[in-house]
Amino acid sequence: MALTLSAALPATRVHDVVEIIHGVQVHDPFRWLEDGESAEVRAWTAAQNQYLRERLDPVPGRPWLEKRLSEWQETGSLGTPVARGKGTHARLFYTRRAGKQNQPILFVRDGQEGGKDRALLDVNALAADGTAALDWWYPSEDGAWLAYGISIAGDENSTLRVREVATGRDLGDTIPRTRACSLAWLPSGHGFYYTRYPAPTSVPAGEEHYHRSVFFHRLGADPAADPKVFGDGLSLSAWTNVMLSPNGRWLGIEVSLGWSKSELLVADREQTRAPVVMVEGRDAIFNLVDMLDDRFLVVSNEGAPHYQLWQVDPKRPERAHWKLLIAEGDDTLESVTAAKDALVALYLKDASSRVRVFSRAGKPVRDIALPSLGSVGGLSARHDQAQVFLPFTSFLTPTKVLRYDVALGEARVWQELTAPVDTSQFAVEQARYPSKDGTEIPMFLVHKKSLARDGNNPTLLYGYGGFNLSITPSFAAWVGPFIERGGVYAVANLRGGGEYGEAWHKQGMLGRKQNVFDDFAAAAEYLIREKITSPARLAISGRSNGGLLVAAAITQRPELFQAAVCGVPLTDMIRYPLLQIARLWIPEYGNPEKPDDFAWLYAYSPYHHVKDGTRYPATLIFSAESDTRVDPMHARKLAARLQQATAGKMPILLRMEGKAGHGAGKPLAKLVAQQADEFAFLFAELGMSAP
Numbered sequence: 150m151a152l153t154l155s156a157a158l159p160a161t162r163v164h165d166v167v168e169i170i171h172g173v174q175v176h177d178p179f180r181w182l183e184d185g186e187s188a189e190v191r192a193w194t195a196a197q198n199q200y201l202r203e204r205l206d207p208v209p210g211r212p213w214l215e216k217r218l219s220e221w222q223e224t225g226s227l228g229t230p231v232a233r234g235k236g237t238h239a240r241l242f243y244t245r246r247a248g249k250q251n252q253p254i255l256f257v258r259d260g261q262e263g264g265k266d267r268a269l270l271d272v273n274a275l276a277a278d279g280t281a282a283l284d285w286w287y288p289s290e291d292g293a294w295l296a297y298g299i300s301i302a303g304d305e306n307s308t309l310r311v312r313e314v315a316t317g318r319d320l321g322d323t324i325p326r327t328r329a330c331s332l333a334w335l336p337s338g339h340g341f342y343y344t345r346y347p348a349p350t351s352v353p354a355g356e357e358h359y360h361r362s363v364f365f366h367r368l369g370a371d372p373a374a375d376p377k378v379f380g381d382g383l384s385l386s387a388w389t390n391v392m393l394s395p396n397g398r399w400l401g402i403e404v405s406l407g408w409s410k411s412e413l414l415v416a417d418r419e420q421t422r423a424p425v426v427m428v429e430g431r432d433a434i435f436n437l438v439d440m441l442d443d444r445f446l447v448v449s450n451e452g453a454p455h456y457q458l459w460q461v462d463p464k465r466p467e468r469a470h471w472k473l474l475i476a477e478g479d480d481t482l483e484s485v486t487a488a489k490d491a492l493v494a495l496y497l498k499d500a501s502s503r504v505r506v507f508s509r510a511g512k513p514v515r516d517i518a519l520p521s522l523g524s525v526g527g528l529s530a531r532h533d534q535a536q537v538f539l540p541f542t543s544f545l546t547p548t549k550v551l552r553y554d555v556a557l558g559e560a561r562v563w564q565e566l567t568a569p570v571d572t573s574q575f576a577v578e579q580a581r582y583p584s585k586d587g588t589e590i591p592m593f594l595v596h597k598k599s600l601a602r603d604g605n606n607p608t609l610l611y612g613y614g615g616f617n618l619s620i621t622p623s624f625a626a627w628v629g630p631f632i633e634r635g636g637v638y639a640v641a642n643l644r645g646g647g648e649y650g651e652a653w654h655k656q657g658m659l660g661r662k663q664n665v666f667d668d669f670a671a672a673a674e675y676l677i678r679e680k681i682t683s684p685a686r687l688a689i690s691g692r693s694n695g696g697l698l699v700a701a702a703i704t705q706r707p708e709l710f711q712a713a714v715c716g717v718p719l720t721d722m723i724r725y726p727l728l729q730i731a732r733l734w735i736p737e738y739g740n741p742e743k744p745d746d747f748a749w750l751y752a753y754s755p756y757h758h759v760k761d762g763t764r765y766p767a768t769l770i771f772s773a774e775s776d777t778r779v780d781p782m783h784a785r786k787l788a789a790r791l792q793q794a795t796a797g798k799m800p801i802l803l804r805m806e807g808k809a810g811h812g813a814g815k816p817l818a819k820l821v822a823q824q825a826d827e828f829a830f831l832f833a834e835l836g837m838s839a840p
Contacts, residue, residue: 152204152767152800152833159196161789162189171744173751175723179789183728183782185774190785197788197803201826204800208829210839214630215825220569221629222821223248227548227566229529229540234292240314242269242288242295243550245564251279251816255286255297257314269317272299282814285330288314289338290395294368296334296341298327303810304775305329309343311368324372333393333400340367342378342391342400358730358777359385363402379414379424385732395532396442399463400424403437407736408617409655411435413447415466427466434617434651439487441532446474446485446492453477454650458485458494458511474511481650483619488530488537491555493517495528499579500591500621500648504528504539506555517553517560520546522577524621538563543622544595544638545572568624574598575632577622582675585667588644588656592672594681595625595638607636607835608682610672614643614665615694616737617654627824634837637681641672643698659739660749666701673702673709685711686835688766690827692716692812693779700755700787703766710766712834714827717772717779717811720787722754723747728780756783759790764797767834769827773809781805802830 165178184190205211228244239260246253255270275281284307286297295314298307309324326346334341342365349357362380366372379402380389388405400416402424413435414424428435433451438458440446445461458475475482480496480503487493491514496503502525504517519525523543530537535555542548549565576598581589600606609631613620620642628638642648645657645665657665673689676682687710691699696718703713719725723741726732739746751757759765768791772784788803795801804826809815815823832838 151836152208152830157200157203158792159193159200161193161792163793170723170741170751171747173747175751175757177721177724178793179786182785182789183724183780185781185785194785194803194805198805201802201804204802205826205829208833210832210837211825211829213839214828214832215821217630217633218627218824218828219249219817219821221626222817222824224547224566224569224624224626225250226253227540227550227564228253229527229550230538230563231288231529232531232534232536232538233288233290235533238292240264240288240292242286242292244283246817249817251818252282252814255283255295257292269295269314270297270312275299276301278808279816279818280808282816284328284814285332287330287332287334287341289334289341290336291338293338294334296330296332296343298330300328300814302775302808303773303812303814304777305810305813306777320368322366322368322370322372324366324375331390333391335393336395336397338368340365340370342366342393344389344391345375355727356385359732361387361389363389363391378416386736388733390437392437392440394440394442394445394463398442399440399445401437401440401445403435407733409434409651409658409736413437415445415463417463425466427461428468436484438485439532441487446487447471448482448485450651454652455480456482456650458482458492460511475507481619481647483647484528486528486530486537487532488555489533489535491535491537493528493530493537493553493555495525497619497621497648500593500619500642502541502621504553506553506558515558517551519551520549522579522622524623542624544577544593544625545575547624547626570629570633576600580675580679582671584644584664584671586664588664588668590644590668590671591642591648592675593622593640593642595628595632595640597632597635600637600681602680604677604680604683605686606682607631607686607831607837608639608676608688609636609831610639610641610669610676610687610689611695612641612643612665612669612672612689612691612698613693613695614645614657614668614698615662616645616734617647617651618694619647621648631828631831631837634832634839636835636837637676639672639676639681641669643668643672658737660745662738662749663753665698666705666753669698669702670706670709673706677709684709688712688714688831688835690714690716692718694719696720696779696783697722697755701753703768704755704758704760705753707763707765712767712831713769714831715768715770715784715787717776717781718755718770718783718787719779720754720783721756722750723757725783728782729777731780756787756790759787759794761794762796763794765791765795765799765801767799767801767830769802769804769830771804771806771823771827773806773811775808775810778811 230243241258244253413427416424547566552563553560772781
């Protein structure tokens, strides 16, 4: 039974702020909801959460959903092993979450083959509610030390610490402001290069989330005195990463300037000179994917939208001296890693992975057979070892890590997870449909094999479409109960992603962002036209940039959907750069301070296109108080505006989580509770029932 509006809808104060921006009158009736620290906003949010609970807690199937989602999520997680050390000192590091554990545990296996696993770092012991998260980790080259970052309550503001692997003892080295740290150990293990953000008092107000610079830390030294190696004079949208050659001589620095442009520098540590520019000022991506003692490997899309691999001599690093190793092909080259006597390349073909082995000279050797249509989430290898680890997953296959032996040319399962259901009852297919401008868009469909195409199937359409991010098959734990109960899960590979290279990405960014929304609407129209579903049984879902997608879809084409789940979204595209880390996204979305950029941003900004008297789909918007990526003000403002404007009886609900952030590191208990709310909402709106 569908949820309905209620007289108990919380009251929301309207105070319209009107501004003239580039000659356009812009209304902002709920700007006061931007201040998440004010008592009024906190009280309003509490009332919204109470309203949500009154609507969702009575849904008959919610207890079953929470139980079944927990069972699906108890499949766990398995990370990619990282090999360090040699011979009798060899070690493997990897993460694994099992059963009801809130967070993954970092394990170490001494001796690699046949060694015993032991828990090296268990953040579950740091917070009873599971809100301490291991954000990142880097073992030293000899496997003796581990640098790692932990954050609390989902804020992702990591603090770096160093642990002795043999004893599990932490050193006194503690470095704050190391969010999403990039780190490269010296071969000796006595120190490392790393990225860090400035102290808030050292930069202008509002810029403490930027100025990501490279520092050097020697173990035991005072981090406050760590010398800055690189970072002065960069734009606010710059994002730096570091890599060190195995012999420790060459320091590589990659500077991303958005998602379509990057620059590379190299420093000769023997000469103690400042970094030298390898490539700059070009409208292309240059990814430093691996470093050997005497050469670097760079994947670039300059003149090759599907990317190709270059070899660079660090003694002659200028672009003119680069050597092409693997030329561009029809598939999209994602990354390359060096193993002993081989290069292993990860490709995308029609949004699923392919793995190919080449000689060190770039000659094709073989393809590595994968279990099925699916995704490889990266490659892990060492230049002096013959093993390569590949984590594989698909919509119906939980992660299984394959270990490929270069010498034997064989891949075998190293470890794997087990699904909590017989997946043979389900099918995965890949459809194609035309978008508004005729562009062909691929879409995955996951459903029971017994699907009847009668236009009556409850269907959940998911999308993202941005930031050069490819949406590829992954184990469908969060939609497991949905497809078990006869639902169809559809995943559209929209423009703006990286599935088909940089041209595909550029067709969905900046002034072409409307293509993404058109692709999504066309996916809905295809599902209806092919009698998979109907508007009364179709829901949409997306998070972050995908939340923006959902918000744009319901404001542009509300008649297509019965329900929408809009997660941690951007919704006010005129004020988005003002909060949190959002200036980093200007190269992808545009800058509203510029007239041309403002024109396209305002043309689709969901908050500004809610129209009074429109029947909007039932909408669940969720965010979290500790979100340091997308400010929760976006969710609050859109919820208030939709509640004010909607003409139908469809509910507009806001779910604001405490002690949680954008999603990374969310504990299992909170994750399951959120998903139970999402699917209780969807079951009610799409006419589904629990057993």
